[in-house]
Amino acid sequence: MLLIPCPWCGPRDEAEFGYGGQAHVPYPEDPTALTDEEWARYLFFRNNPKGPHPERWCHAAGCRRWFNAVRNTATNEILAVYRVGEPRPVIV
Amino acid sequence: MSPRTPGAQLPEHPDWLWRTPDPRRSYDVVIVGGGGHGLATAHYLARNHGITDVAVLERGWLAGGNMARNTTIIRSNYLWDESAGIYEHALRLWEGLEEELDYPLLFSQRGVLNLAHSLQDVRDSVRRVEANRLNAVDAQWLDPRQVKEVCPIVNISPDARYPVMGATYQPRAGIAKHDHVAWGLARSADAAGIDLIQNCEVTGIDVTGGRVTGVRTSLGPIAAGKVALCAAGHSSVLAAMAGFELPLQSHPLQALVSELLEPVHPTVVMSNAVHVYVSQAHKGELVMGAGVDAYTAYTQRGAFHVIERQMAAALELFPVFARAHVLRTWGGIVDVTPDASPITGLAPVDQLYLNCGWGTGGFKATPGVGWVYAHTIAHDDPHPLARPFCLDRFTTGALVDEHGAAAVAH
Amino acid sequence: MTPQPFRLPDGGRISRGAPLAFRFDGVAYQGYRGDTLASALLAAGVHQTSTSVRLGRPRGIFTAGVEEPNAIVQIEAPFPEPMLPATTVELYDGLVAGGLPGQGRLATEPDPARYDARYAHCDVLVVGAGPAGLAAAAAAARTGARVILADDQPEPGGSLLGTAEIPDWAAETGSELDAASEARVLRRTMVFGYYDDNYLLAAERRTNHLGSQAPSRLSRERIWHIRARQVVLATGAHERSVAFAGNDRPGVMLAAAARTYVNRYAVAPGRRAVVFTTGDSAYCAALDLAAAGVDVAAVVDARPEPGGAAERAARAGIEVLAGHAVTGTSGEPRVASVAVRALCAAELTGPAREFAADLLLVSGGWNPVAHLFSQAGGQLRYDAGLGAFVPDGCRQAVRVAGAARGVFDLPGCLADGAEAGRRAAEDAGFTAARPLPPTSAAGSAERSAPSAHLWVVPGPDGFGTHFVDLQRDVTVADLARATGAGLRSVEHLKRYTTAGTAHDQGKTSGVLTSGVIAQLLGVEVAELGTTTFRPPYTPVSFAALAGRNRGVLHDPVRVTALHDWHLAHGARFENVGQWHRPWYYPRDGEDMAAAVARECRAAREGVAFMDASTLGKIDVQGPDAGDFLDRLYTNMISTLRVGMIRYGVMCRADGMVFDDGTVIRLAEDRFLLTTTTGNAAAVLDWMEEWLQTEWPDLRAHCTSVTEQWATVALVGPRSREVLAGLAPQLAVDACSFPFMAWRETAVAGIPARVCRISFSGELAYEINVLPWYATALWEALYEAGRPLGITPYGTETMHVLRAEKGYPIVGQDTDGTVTPQDLGMGWVVSKKKRDFIGKRSHLRADTGRADRKQLVALLPQDDVLLPEGAQLVAGDRLADPPVPMLGHITSSYRSVALGRTFALALVRSGRERVGERLYVPVGEELIPVTVTGPVLYDPEGARRDG
Amino acid sequence: MAEHIARHSPLGGFAARFAAATRGSGGAVRLAELPYPAQINVRLDPKGPAADAVRLALGIALPVEPNTAVRGGGLAALWLGPDEWLVVGPAGTAGDLESRLRGAVGAYHAAVTDVSAQRSTLLVSGPRSRDLLSHGIALDLHPRSFGAGRCAQTMLARAQVILTARDERGPGFWVLVRSSFAGYLAQWLLDASSEYTAPGYAAQGCSASQ
C-alpha cells in the first residue's frame, strides 16, 4: 500500500487514488489533422519505462484532484508530486 | 504410524536437464527471455524447422519470470475467432505435450468454470459458449445446480452478495505444473543443441540500416541473424533498446498459495465479478490469483489490499476456505495491451520479432506460442494464427477486444 | 487422564493451578495454561507427532516456535483448522488435535467466528519483544513518540522466556509500555508482511487460546494495518540444524528449543541427552537441562577448540567431545542412541562411539530472522563469521536490532535495541531527553570461541537420511541429484527438490540448504544467496484477511429511497453494479414471464411506474458548460434551450460507445445530465479528468447529485391522467408540455421536476423529487393510479419496452466494440462539430468498414424465444468448424405488444441484410430468423404523446 | 413547502439499533443519525471575488487549508477540494442557504448545488469512537493529526465518506456518506461496534488491544 502524497491532502493510502498512466500526453490540438498512425499513438501508446516515470494520479476517494507524480517503477519510490499545469520537476 | 498422504508429492524430475554453456560470439537466432514462451520457441525452432544455432538469453534463472509465478490455468474458451484459433491450437498441443517432451507435466484436464454473477454475465457467458462451439472449442453453459455438481464446495446460495447464476464450463481445460513445462521444453531445446544461457541480461539491441544485427548483454556482445523478443513484462524495455515503442503497460500481478490441503477442489473456478480464480494444485495447495495492481511497476510484488480483497471474494464463493492459511504470496510483471490480446509477429525492425502482451494469460498459450512464433521467425512471415495479433491493429482499429466478454483473462 | 511424566516438579511459566484437558490423536492428556500443545505433549512423553510427507518417516517436535518443521497438527475441535505447528498452539481446555502427515483438512461447516481489521499509525513500530525489542520500544516511548511493540508471544521477553532467569525488567518494561499513553503493546501479534512505505501487516490472535470459551462477539483474529514512520525489527534468530545421517528422528531437537521446554514450560524433553553443537550457545542448553535433572551424556562440539563454555560444562561434569560430530542416530521410532566420531578437516576419523540417549540436541548456528527486512526490499549479506545472512542496506526507514542483526549476546542486544529505538524516535522527530535505562544482566567474562560452520557431516553410507528440509523430506542426496541434473541456482534447486516450500517456508532449513548446495557446487554461500523471502512470514488464515468484508458486508449494497417499498411489495431484485434494483414484481403464483407480461401490458395499455433513482445524475454549472458538453457528447448540446431535454451519447477516445443519457438544460449556464446506473461514477470521473487535465480553462464545474434526486418513471397512455390529478398547477397537454421538455411543479404537494422523457415509446414522465419524499410521491401515484390499474414494474419490463422500440442498452447491446453508427444512431453523431471525443476514431480504417456489426432486430420463426448471447450463422446447415459467425443476439424477449418473440442482435452488415434469413444454433437445432430494422413497435412514433 | 408530507431519512430504520448499540457499549461509543441537515456544495476560485462574497454572506470564510473545517453562526464549511466546499447548516435551511450563496456569488463563475439529500449524516462519538472508526478508516485519527477543525474525504470500510471531527470536547465525529450507501455503512458500524459491547472482555484475559 503506497503512501502517495496528494499535493493537497498530504500522504494518503494508495487505495484512495486512481491511476491515470503517463502524464503530459496532451489531447491533440486537431485530431483530424493526424494520420492514423499518429492517432493510434495518442490512443494506445504510453511510455512504460523501468525507472522514473511521470504519471497521473487522481485522489479519487479524497479531494478528487488529478495531479502528477514521478515514481520509480522499479522501486515504487515517489520522487516528486506536482499539480496539473506545473512543470515536470527535474529529477537527478 | 499414520499412513502417508497421497498426492502431497510430485513425480521426480529427470536426472539430467540442461547444460550451462558459455555464450558463443554469434547465433543464427537469439531469443531474448528464457520463460515459457522463449523456451517453447526454441523447442519448436529445432523440432519443426530444424533451426538449432539458437541461444536463449535469460537475465536471471531459467523460467524464473512469469513462468515461475502463474496460476497455471489452461483453457481455450475465448470469445473471438482469432483468440479461439490460437488458444485452441495451444490446447491441442498441450494434449500431446507430455509425450512430445517425455516429461510428466501434470497436465490435468479437470475443467474450468467461469462463473456468472449477473444477468449481463449470463448473456456474455452464453455468447462465449455459443461462439466456442462453432469454433470447435468444447464449451457448456451450466446452471447453478450443475455448477455445484462439478464443484461441490462452491456457494450457490441465492442469498450470496453476488449469487452464482451459472457458469461456462470447458471440460478440456485445466492446469499443468508450470516448472515441469518449462523444464521439459528447456531440456528438449538443450538436447537439440540450443544454448540456454542464464544470468545473461540483454542490455542493448544493435540495429544497422533498419535491420537487427545482434544484442549486447551482461556477458558481452552476441551477433545474431535474427532476434526474437520473449521478455513478457520487460518487453517495453527491450523495444526501447531497438528504438520503438509498444502499446504495453507492465503491471504487477499477484498470486498466492495455501498450505497443502486434502483434496477439496476438483476443478478450476474463475469469477470475473467477485474477482478470484482458484484451483488446487497436485500437492494439495490452493493456488489463487486476482486482478493486476492498478499502476505500472517492475517490482515483482504488489500491494496487500489486493490480496485481502481476493480473500474476501474467495470466501464468498468458498466459505469452507475460512480457516485455510495463506502460505506464500508473490507477484509477477505482466505486460498488458489495450485490447487484452497479445502482440505476436514482426517488429518495426527487420529480422526482429515480437511476442509480448500476453498479460495475465499467456501460460496456457505456451506451446501454441512456441509453434506459431517459431514459424514466424523461420519464415520471416507471421504464422496465419498470429496474423490478427500484429502490431498494426492498433492503427487500423481492428482490435481483438477480449475485455468485454471473455471473463478474467487467465 | 494420563499423568505428565516429563513435567518438572517446579519452575516454568505455566499455571499449575489451571489444568487443561485435551486430546491428541485420540488420546486424552492434560497440560496447564501457559503450555503450548507441543510442550504439553512433551510433558506427556509424546515426541512423535506424525510421519513425513514423502517418505513416511516418523517425525517429532523439533523446535519450540514458529519455525517448527515437523510437529504440524490438525485442529479438530472446537473447530477444525488445518496445519498449525503444535509449538504455536496455546493449549486450551477441550482442544482436540491430531498429527498431520502433510495435508490439512478444512471444515465442511461455515466458520462461526468473527474476524476484523484495524488501522494503526505510529512513529516507531518495534517488531519483537525480546531484549532488543523491549529496549528499543522503551527507549523510543520515553521520547514521547507513539510506539507500537508487536510480538507473537503471549508475553514479552522473547528468547529470554526460554532461559532460566528472566530479568524482572522484561515484564516491567512491558507494563511500563502498557501504561504509557502513546504506546501500545500488541501481544500474540505476528507481523507477517512488510510492504512499501513502511506499511506492515500483523495478525493478532485474540480469542483462540480461550477455546470454546471465546466470546463470540469479539473477533477471533485481527489484521493490523500499521503505517509506521520508523521501524525497528528485533525479530531474533532461528537456530538451525546440521545435516547428518538420521537427523530427523523424534528425539532430535534444536538445542535452544530443549532449553525453552525446560525453562519456560517445565518439561524435560528427554531423560538422557547428547548435545551436538558448532558453537557456544548449546552449552547453556546442556547446563540448563542438566540442572533440571536431565542426564547429559556428552556435548559433541565440532570445533577442535571450544572456548570457556566447554570448560564450564566440563566443570559441571559433562563430557565434552571437541572436534567431534554426530554421524548417526538409531532407535525406532525415537532416538535411542547416537553415534559420534572425530571430525578433522571435514573428514571423519577415529573410532565411532555410541551414546545411549533418548534426546539429541542440535545447534548448527543461528540464522537472523531477516524475513521482514528482506520483504521490505532490504538486501542481505552473507556474514562468513556468523555463517548466516544478515541485513544490509534498505531504502525504507527501518533498523534491525539484536539477534536479528547477528548480535547474539544479551548486553549487546539490550544496547543495540536501546540505540535503535532512540535513533528511530529521533528520526521521527523526537528527542531522547531521559537517560537510557541501565543495561541489566551483566555479560559474563567467559572466553567465547567463534562458531564453526558445518553444513554436512559425511557418511556413513550416502546422504539419503541427511535431512535439510524436514517438512518436505529433502535430503543432501536430493540436493546432489538436482545439482547433478545441471542445476546451479538456489531457485531451481528449491523447485527441483521442493526444499523450503513447505508450511515453515524453510525457516530452519533455508540457510542449511544454501550451505549444502554451495558445498556441492564448490562455490561460496555468499555467491549462491537465498531464495526469496515472501509474505506472509507465518501463514495467515483466509478468514482473517477477509475480515468483516463478508456476507452482506462483502460489498456495499446500494439501495434507493424506495427500497423498503419494493421489498414490502414482493419485488425480486437484480444486481446492477452495486445497486439492488427491482427486477420484477411477481404476484401470487406468477412466474417471471407472467409478471413481466403483466407489467408490460400495463405500461403499453394503461399506466405503470418504475423507480429510476439509480440513474447517475450530474449537475454541470458554468458559463462554458455547454461548450464542455459539446466536447464530451457526440451530438450538439450547447444549442439546447432552457426548459428542454436532449438525448446524448458519449464515446471513449477510441470511438466506441461509453455511455448515454439525457441532458436537461436548467439554466443558461446549468445542465443536469443523467448517466446509466452502472456508469455514474465512471462518467463523473471522466468529466473531471478532461476538465482538470485537458481543459482547465473551461469554466464549468461538475457535481454529483445522483442521490439528491429520487426519480420515478410514470409510463403509459394513461400516465397523463395520473399526473394531472396530482399536479394541479401543471398544464399537462402535449402542447403546453411537449416531449423532451421539463417543468417544475408540485406533484402530490411535493416540489418536483417533471421531465417528458420516454424510454418506452409511450407517453411518459420522469418525476424527480428529494428522496426524503420519494415514498410519499410513490404512494400518492400508486393511490391515484389505482383506478387505472397502475402497476409497478422492474428492470426486466423496462428492457422489454425499450427493446421493442429498438433503443439500445449500453453494456447489453454494446460491449466496448460498438460505435454509435453501428447502433444505427448516426443521427446522434454531429457532423457540424469540429471535434468531440471519439470523432477521430470514427475515421479509422476499421471503424469505417461497411461490414461492421450493426444493431438490427430479428424475428424468429415459430415464436421461439432465442437465448441472449446466441450466435448467428448464414446457411441452414452448419459448416465444419470453425463456422463463420455473423453476429450475436444481445437482447431477446417475448413481447406482449408485438404478440411474438423478437430479438436485437449485432450482425455483420446488418442493415444491408434486412429481410434476409439467418440462423441461430440453439442446442442441436438451427432456428431461422428474419432480419428487420431495429424498431418493431410503433415505428412512426405515434404513441409518444399519448 | 412540503412540510406536511411525510419524510423518510435513509437511516430512519436504524434508530433503534443505533440506540441499542450505544446502550450496550455503556457509553463507550454512541451512534446516531443526524437527519436532514442542509448541505450545499460550493465550487469557486478561492482567490477570486466569489470567495469574498461568500464569506460576507455566510459570516464564515471557506477554509483554504486542505482538510479543515470552519464553523460559525450555526454553519460549517468543510474543505472538499481546492475549489470545492460543503456548507452544512441546520435542517430545513437548504433553500435559504442555497439562495444566499447563489445571491452572493452572483455573476461570478461559481457552482452552488443543493446536495442536502445526497449524503446522510451519522454521529459517531464516545471514548471509543476513534477505535471504532479505526476498524475501517486508514487515516490517522489521533488527536495530534485529526483533532477539532479537521475534516477529510476518505474511505470507511468500502464506502466513501466525509469525516469531520466534532468541536466538542471528547472524541466524536460526523460521518457523511452517500445516501445509497448509508444502510451498508450503518450495518457495518453496528457490526464493528460489537467489539465494544462484548461482556466480560477484560475478564477473559484477552489482550487489551482493541
Ligand SMILES: Cc1cc2nc3c(=O)[nH]c(=O)nc-3n(C[C@H](O)[C@H](O)[C@H](O)COP(=O)(O)OP(=O)(O)OC[C@H]3O[C@@H](n4cnc5c(N)ncnc54)[C@H](O)[C@@H]3O)c2cc1C
Ligand atoms: C501471478 C500470475 C498468474 C498468472 N496466471 C496465469 C494463468 O493462470 N494462466 C495463464 O495462461 N497465464 C497466466 N499468467 C500469465 C503467464 O504467466 C504469462 O503470460 C507467460 O508466462 C508469459 O510468457 P513467458 O513464460 O515467456 O514469460 P516469462 O516467464 O516472464 O519470461 C520472460 C523472461 O524474459 C526475461 N527477460 C526480461 N528482460 C530480459 C533481458 N533484458 N535480457 C534477458 N532476459 C530478459 C525474464 O527474466 C523472464 O524470464 C499469470 C501471470 C502471473 C504473473
Ligand SMILES: NC(=O)c1ccc[n+]([C@@H]2O[C@H](COP(=O)([O-])OP(=O)(O)OC[C@H]3O[C@@H](n4cnc5c(N)ncnc54)[C@H](O)[C@@H]3O)[C@@H](O)[C@H]2O)c1
Ligand atoms: N548464539 C547465542 O548465544 C544466541 C543466539 C541467538 C540469540 N541469543 C540470545 O537471544 C536474545 C536475542 O534477543 P532479541 O531481542 O534480539 O531476540 P529474541 O529472540 O529474544 O526476541 C525476538 C522476539 O520477536 C518475536 N518475533 C519474531 N518475529 C516476529 C514477528 N514477525 N512478529 C512478531 N513478533 C516476532 C519472537 O517471538 C520473539 O519474542 C539475546 O538474549 C541473545 O543473547 C543468543
Ligand SMILES: Cc1cc2nc3c(=O)[nH]c(=O)nc-3n(C[C@H](O)[C@H](O)[C@H](O)COP(=O)(O)O)c2cc1C
Ligand atoms: C502453481 C504454483 C504452486 C506453488 N506452490 C507453492 C508451495 O506449495 N509452496 C511454496 O512455498 N511456494 C509455492 N509456490 C510459489 C513459489 O514458491 C514462488 O513464490 C513463485 O514461484 C514465485 O517466485 P519467488 O517468490 O521466488 O519470486 C507456487 C507457485 C506456483 C506458481
Ligand SMILES: [Zn+2]
Ligand atoms: Zn487530495
